[in-house]
Amino acid sequence: MVQHLFRPLVIPREALTAAIFHCPNVLHLGTGMSTLLSDLYQLDCPTQTAIDFSSVCISTMSALRAFLDLPITWLTMDVCTMTFPANWVDIAIDKGALDAMHNGSLLDLANEFKANMKTYLHQVARVLKPDGGKWLYVRWQQSGLVAELLERSGVWNVDVKVLGEQGDLQYHDS
Numbered sequence: 001m002v003q004h005l006f007r008p009l010v011i012p013r014e015a016l017t018a019a020i021f022h023c024p025n026v027l028h029l030g031t032g033m034s035t036l037l038s039d040l041y042q043l044d045c046p047t048q049t050a051i052d053f054s055s056v057c058i059s060t061m062s063a064l065r066a067f068l069d070l071p072i073t074w075l076t077m078d079v080c081t082m083t084f085p086a087n088w089v090d091i092a093i094d095k096g097a098l099d100a101m102h103n104g105s106l107l108d109l110a111n112e113f114k115a116n117m118k119t120y121l122h123q124v125a126r127v128l129k130p131d132g133g134k135w136l137y138v139r140w141q142q143s144g145l146v147a148e149l150l151e152r153s154g155v156w157n158v159d160v161k162v163l164g165e166q167g168d169l170q171y172h173d174s
């Protein structure tokens with residue numbers, strides 16, 4: 001168990017390739033200090049925008065030598081109040097950002113979290129291209145009640161994949 005707790009949340013290469021290969025326009029939501037952007041660049045994703053509400057993350061990452069030559073737009077921005085135009089992005093990816101908004105029990109979600117999540121999902125749906133746009137949400141925990149809140153009737157279909165090996169603490173990609 002201790003081993004699981006300290007292992008980073010890494011998306012298996014095959015899953016990443018299947019979901020994102022050759023995507024013209026990717027938005028990273030709550031990018032943190034993730035190296036996912038350079039992985040995606042190698043998967044032929046030429047245009048990437050990375051946002052986080054932490055200006056420290058954004059300034060640190062945008063100054064990193066590994067990222068300097070990549071055409072990435074780094075912006076300090078809250079995922080709940082995004083200022084991008086509507087119908088703009090092909091894939092928006094959240095690896096751990098929504099999880100970071102949550103605290104407390106997965107079986108008894110706080111009203112504040114539910115409200116923030118609703119606002120966030122509304123923003124994601126707004127910026128995604130209506131035809132073929134995808135939101136990839138990668139989380140460590142079992143989905144619990146959060147899964148129900150991901151549904152947005154008439155806006156998108158939810159498809160859940162369990163990543164990782166049997167016997168692992170599973171993590172989920174919706």
Ligand SMILES: C[S@@+](CC[C@H](N)C(=O)[O-])C[C@H]1O[C@@H](n2cnc3c(N)ncnc32)[C@H](O)[C@@H]1O
Pocket residue numbers: 029030031032033034035051052053054057077078079080094095096097098100101
């Ligand atoms: C668990 S970290 C994951 C970082 C990165 N995506 C990764 O996979 O390593 C969560 C990140 O989400 C960011 N975050 C949390 N709430 C946010 C919000 N409302 N708007 C923008 N970023 C947010 C945090 O600042 C943090 O960098």
